[in-house]
Amino acid sequence: MQGLITKSTGSWYQAQTPDGQRYDCRIKGKFRIKGITTTNPIAVGDVVDFELEPEQGTGVITNLHPRKNYIIRKSINLSKQAQIIAANLDQALLVVTLASPRTSLGFIDRFLVTAEAYDIPAKLIFNKLDLFSDEGLEILQAYKAIYEDIGYPCYEVSALEGTNIDAVQALLKDNITLISGHSGVGKSSLINRLLPDLDLRTHQISEWSDKGMHTTTFAEMFELPQGGFIIDTPGIRELGIIDIEKQELSHFFPEMRERMHDCRFNNCRHINEPGCAVLEALENEDIAPSRYESYLSIYNGNDTRS
Ligand SMILES: Nc1nc2c(ncn2[C@@H]2O[C@H](COP(=O)(O)OP(=O)(O)OP(=O)(O)O)[C@@H](O)[C@H]2O)c(=O)[nH]1
Numbered sequence: 001m002q003g004l005i006t007k008s009t010g011s012w013y014q015a016q017t018p019d020g021q022r023y024d025c026r027i028k029g030k031f032r033i034k035g036i037t038t039t040n041p042i043a044v045g046d047v048v049d050f051e052l053e054p055e056q057g058t059g060v061i062t063n064l065h066p067r068k069n070y071i072i073r074k075s076i077n078l079s080k081q082a083q084i085i086a087a088n089l090d091q092a093l094l095v096v097t098l099a100s101p102r103t104s105l106g107f108i109d110r111f112l113v114t115a116e117a118y119d120i121p122a123k124l125i126f127n128k129l130d131l132f133s134d135e136g137l138e139i140l141q142a143y144k145a146i147y148e149d150i151g152y153p154c155y156e157v158s159a160l161e162g163t164n165i166d167a168v169q170a171l172l173k174d175n176i177t178l179i180s181g182h183s184g185v186g187k188s189s190l191i192n193r194l195l196p197d198l199d200l201r202t203h204q205i206s207e208w209s210d211k212g213m214h215t216t217t218f219a220e221m222f223e224l225p226q227g228g229f230i231i232d233t234p235g236i237r238e239l240g241i242i243d244i245e246k247q248e249l250s251h252f253f254p255e256m257r258e259r260m261h262d263c264r265f266n267n268c269r270h271i272n273e274p275g276c277a278v279l280e281a282l283e284n285e286d287i288a289p290s291r292y293e294s295y296l297s298i299y300n301g302n303d304t305r306s
């Protein structure tokens, strides 16, 4: 049978078949994944084959289907092992706010770079629309112009008042979506709007914890009433933990990526080189100064996460 992993404790995996049946499964033997050593070979979002053990009613996972992408967290200890947080994401939504609290452009850009590096389409959700003054709305339009121009769709919503929630709902339908954002931007409020049955969620988690849940490896995807899943797991909130080689960084800025083949030097850093197409576009205001600042900041190893 084929199933989608919707929950994982690190030793038990819940597989959901296309007809919606759920089976608790375990892994037999070892799964090796090319290139990385992981503490957990299978994660939420994975598609697996499994065999049912008729007596126990549980399954044994026998095969892992190829992934289109996955996100990892590095382990805190020095074993260099990574933990796969989730696989096969269709999109990553970053919830941001212009006020209370204000999400910095540096944080947004770092998130977008990480999503590019992971090969996950990213979208921005500007929340707390109800708080915006006329001036705030102008700033919002300026921000949206920067990001929509380079291919990141933007949505403006109010989780509090329910404004434009249907647009987000349409976005989530039949997709696996990661929702991220700083504390206080209204992620929980937004998720509550999308998944009104929150009590059920909490209940399910505690039931599963009896199966030997390790808080660090526990992950779950929540199925939306209209189809699709959202991923909500401890520690995922600040996706921004990937090592990127300096030389590669500009590949993860779409507006630089599309211009850098016109740079005079093919190893151009886009910092002070003559004949740099990126610097020329910056000069001509075809590249947003804030985006270029984020590039320099990440390039120089400054933390722009706050
Ligand atoms: N005015 C306004 N307030 C909102 C909106 N959405 C959320 N809030 C408020 O913002 C505060 C933070 O919202 P949460 O949903 O807890 O934010 P969060 O991102 O889940 O925060 P953490 O749980 O700390 O990660 C709460 O007081 C919410 O009531 C909105 O659209 N408008």
Ligand SMILES: [Zn+2]
Residues within 6 Å of the ligand: 260, 263, 264, 268, 269, 270, 271, 273, 275, 276, 277, 278, 279
């Ligand atoms: Zn250049």
